[in-house]
Amino acid sequence: MIRSFVRSREAILLGALIALVLLVESRFSGFASPGNLAAVFNDTAILIMLALGQMLVILTRCIDLSLASNLALTGMVTAMLNAAVPGLPVVALIALAVTLGVVMGMVNGLLVWKLDIPPIVVTLGTLTIYRGLIFLISDGAWVNSHEMSAAYKALPRAELIGLPVLSWIALAVIAGFAVLVNRSALGRAFLAVGGNPHAAVYTGIDVGRTRFAAFAIAGGLAGLCGYLWVSRYAVAYVDVAGGFELDVVAACVIGGISIAGGLGTVGGAVLGALFLGTIKNALPVAGISPFWQLAISGAAIIIAVAFNARSSAKAGRLILRPESTA
Amino acid sequence: MSLLDPPRSRSLPDRLTGPAARLSRSWEVLLLGIAVLIFVANTQASPYFLDPWNLSDATFNFTEKAMIAFAMALLIIAGEIDLSVAGIIALASTAMGWALQFGLGTPGLVMIGLAVGLACGAVNGALVTRLGLPSIVVTIGTMSLFRGISYIVLGDQAFNGYPDSFAWLGRGYVVWVISFELVLFALFALIYGIVLHRTNFGRHVVTIGNNPTAARFAGIRVERVKMVLFLLTGLMSGIAAVCLTARLGSTRPSIASAWELEVVTMVVLGGVSILGGSGSIPGVVLAALVMGMVTFGLGLLNVPGIVMSIFIGALLIGVIAIPRLVARIRGR
Numbered sequence: 219m220i221r222s223f224v225r226s227r228e229a230i231l232l233g234a235l236i237a238l239v240l241l242v243e244s245r246f247s248g249f250a251s252p253g254n255l256a257a258v259f260n261d262t263a264i265l266i267m268l269a270l271g272q273m274l275v276i277l278t279r280c281i282d283l284s285l286a287s288n289l290a291l292t293g294m295v296t297a298m299l300n301a302a303v304p305g306l307p308v309v310a311l312i313a314l315a316v317t318l319g320v321v322m323g324m325v326n327g328l329l330v331w332k333l334d335i336p337p338i339v340v341t342l343g344t345l346t347i348y349r350g351l352i353f354l355i356s357d358g359a360w361v362n363s364h365e366m367s368a369a370y371k372a373l374p375r376a377e378l379i380g381l382p383v384l385s386w387i388a389l390a391v392i393a394g395f396a397v398l399v400n401r402s403a404l405g406r407a408f409l410a411v412g413g414n415p416h417a418a419v420y421t422g423i424d425v426g427r428t429r430f431a432a433f434a435i436a437g438g439l440a441g442l443c444g445y446l447w448v449s450r451y452a453v454a455y456v457d458v459a460g461g462f463e464l465d466v467v468a469a470c471v472i473g474g475i476s477i478a479g480g481l482g483t484v485g486g487a488v489l490g491a492l493f494l495g496t497i498k499n500a501l502p503v504a505g506i507s508p509f510w511q512l513a514i515s516g517a518a519i520i521i522a523v524a525f526n527a528r529s530s531a532k533a534g535r536l537i538l539r540p541e542s543t544a
Numbered sequence: 545m546s547l548l549d550p551p552r553s554r555s556l557p558d559r560l561t562g563p564a565a566r567l568s569r570s571w572e573v574l575l576l577g578i579a580v581l582i583f584v585a586n587t588q589a590s591p592y593f594l595d596p597w598n599l600s601d602a603t604f605n606f607t608e609k610a611m612i613a614f615a616m617a618l619l620i621i622a623g624e625i626d627l628s629v630a631g632i633i634a635l636a637s638t639a640m641g642w643a644l645q646f647g648l649g650t651p652g653l654v655m656i657g658l659a660v661g662l663a664c665g666a667v668n669g670a671l672v673t674r675l676g677l678p679s680i681v682v683t684i685g686t687m688s689l690f691r692g693i694s695y696i697v698l699g700d701q702a703f704n705g706y707p708d709s710f711a712w713l714g715r716g717y718v719v720w721v722i723s724f725e726l727v728l729f730a731l732f733a734l735i736y737g738i739v740l741h742r743t744n745f746g747r748h749v750v751t752i753g754n755n756p757t758a759a760r761f762a763g764i765r766v767e768r769v770k771m772v773l774f775l776l777t778g779l780m781s782g783i784a785a786v787c788l789t790a791r792l793g794s795t796r797p798s799i800a801s802a803w804e805l806e807v808v809t810m811v812v813l814g815g816v817s818i819l820g821g822s823g824s825i826p827g828v829v830l831a832a833l834v835m836g837m838v839t840f841g842l843g844l845l846n847v848p849g850i851v852m853s854i855f856i857g858a859l860l861i862g863v864i865a866i867p868r869l870v871a872r873i874r875g876r
Contacts, residue, residue, distance in 0.1 A: 281680075329861065329865065332872075333864075333865050333868045333869065333872075334868065335861070335864050335865060335868070336818045336819060338680070338818060339812055339818050339860065339861070339864060340861060342805055342808060342809065342857075342860065343809075343857040343858065343860040343861035344857065344861070345805070345857070346805065346853040346854065346856060346857035347853075347854050347857040347858060347861075349850065349853065350850050350851055350852075350853045350854030350857065351854065353848065353850040353851060354851060354854070358848070358850075456850060464684055464687070464688065467681075467684055468684065468685070468688070471681050471684075471685075477678050477680060477681050478678065507696070507699060509692075509695040509696055509698075509699045509700075509797075510692070510695075510696055511692070512688050512689075512691055512692030512695050513688065513689055513691075513692025513693050513695065513696055514692070515688050515692070516685050516686060516687065516688030516689030516690070516691075516692050517685070517689055517692075518685075519681065519684060519685030519688065520671065520682065520685035520686065520689065523677050523678070523681045523682065523685065524671070524675055524677060527675060527676060527677050
C-alpha cells in the first residue's frame, strides 16, 4: 500500500508542494511556519471546496464553468438579504445560500440530463446568465462592509481550536468528499459514469441522473462558498470571483483529474488547489509582482496536463505508421 | 433511421425531403428569421436605429469577434477548441505596443501583431498535436499564460500613442459607411466559406470532426490539419488584435477580456456542433449579425452590457434547447 502511494500522482504532487514550500522557506524564512501554512490553507479553503465540486462534475465527463458566477450570485443574495433584514440568523442565510446554489446546479444538470446539451455549452450560457442576474438584482451597486451585520461577517473568521471556521468548513467538506467518493455508491457511480458510460448503464447506473447529482452537489458547494467569500472579504459586487472558474479547473487539472472523466481523487483535487494557493501566497512574500500570478498558473496548468498525459500515456494510439518508416 | 426500416414500396425516393422543405427546416433559415425579428424590433424600439451611420457603428460590435469565430468554427468542427483567443489578442496587442516604443511604423506593427498570433497558435497546435493533450485544458492554460505575459509586461500601465495610419485599420472607412473592418469581415466570411464548403481541406476538417480514426485511415493527415487550424485561429486572433488595438488606440492587459466565451457562443449559435463534425460558415455569419444587433439594439435602449450578456447566454442555451424540447414533446 505504501509502495502504491509512493508511485501515485498524489505523492508526486505532494512532493512538488513540499519542495515549493521549502524553496520559498529557504529564501524567506518563516513561510513554512505552522501559523503561515495554516493561513495559506485558510486562504485556499474556498478554492479547495470548489475544486472538489468541479472534480465530481469532471469525473462524469462534464465541466461546470458557471461555479464562480453561482458563487457570486448567492453571495450577493445573502449580502443583500443581510443588509435588508439584519436580524435574520446567519444559519438561515447559509441554508439559503446552499439551496440557491443547488438550484443553480440543478438547472445546469437538468439541461445536460434531460435535453442532452453539451455541458460546456450549458455552463458557458449559465455563466453569463448568473453573472448578469447579479447586476439585475443589485442594480450594479456594491454591498459594503458597514451594511453587513457583525454576525454575518464574523462566522468565517471566528477561531475554533486555533483555526478559523472557514478552514474547519473546508476540512469537513474534504472529509465528507472522501467518504462520498470512496465509500458510497453514488461516489463510485461518478467514477463509473466517467470511466465508461456504456458499461455504467449495464451495471444499472443512470448516467444522466448521476451527472445531475454531480452538478447539484457542485452548485451547492458554490452556494456555500458564495456566503463564505462575501462574508470573508466583507464586500459583494457584480464581479466577485470573476474568472475564478478557470482557477478551479486549473486546480483540478494540476490535481491529476482527467478532463476525459473517470480518473481523479479527492486528495488530488485538494493538493492541486493547495499548489495554486501556495504559489499565490508565495509571490508577495518573494517580492514578485502579483501580475506574474496569471502567467504562472497558466504555465502550471500546461506543465501539469503534459505531465499527467505522459504518466498515463497508452501505447497503441498510432494507427498508421509515418510515411518515412512505412 | 428510415433507411433501417424495410422499404414499404418497391422504389426508394432519391431524397426523403425536397430542397424547399429541407431549407425551411435548416438552422440558417431559423437564424435568419431571428435576425430579421431582432432587426424589426430594433427599428421599433429606437428611431435612430435605421440611420446608416448608426448601422455602420453597429457592425463594430461583431466584426473582430466574427473574424476569430470563422477560424474557431473550423477548429470546433474538427473536434478541437481554442479558449486562448482573447489571451492571444492581449499578447499580440502588448507586443505591438512594446514595438511602438522603438518607433516602428504601421506595417511593422501589423506584422508583429500577426506574427505573435501565429506563434501563439503554433504553441497551442504543438501542445495538442505533438503531445496529444486535450485542447480544452491546453488552451485554458495558454489563455492564462498569454494574458499573464501581458500582465507581466504592462502591470497596471497601458501602451498608447499609436500612429494615425495604424488607427485607420480600426476606425477607417473604405467607402461611405463601409468600414475597413466590415470589408475584412466580408472578405474572411467568403474565404472561410469557400475553404470549408468547397475545398478538400474543408472536407477533411468535417471528416476529422466526425471520426478522426476513420479520417486517418482514409489517409488524411489529421495532426497536420489540426495544426493548420490552430495556426489559422492564432492568425485570426492576431488580425483581430490589430483591428481592436487600432480601434481603441491603447493596449491594456485586460483588453478583450472574456471574448473567448463570446466567440464560442457565436460559433455554437451559428449551428456548429460543439461535439464537432458539422457546421457552416453562413450560420456563423448570421450568428454574428444576431449577436451584434442584439447587443447594439439593447445598447441604444441604454441596457447595460452585463444585462445584454444575459440575453446572449439565454440565446445560446435557448437556440439549442428549444428544438430539442420540441422534438421531445413531439416524440411522446
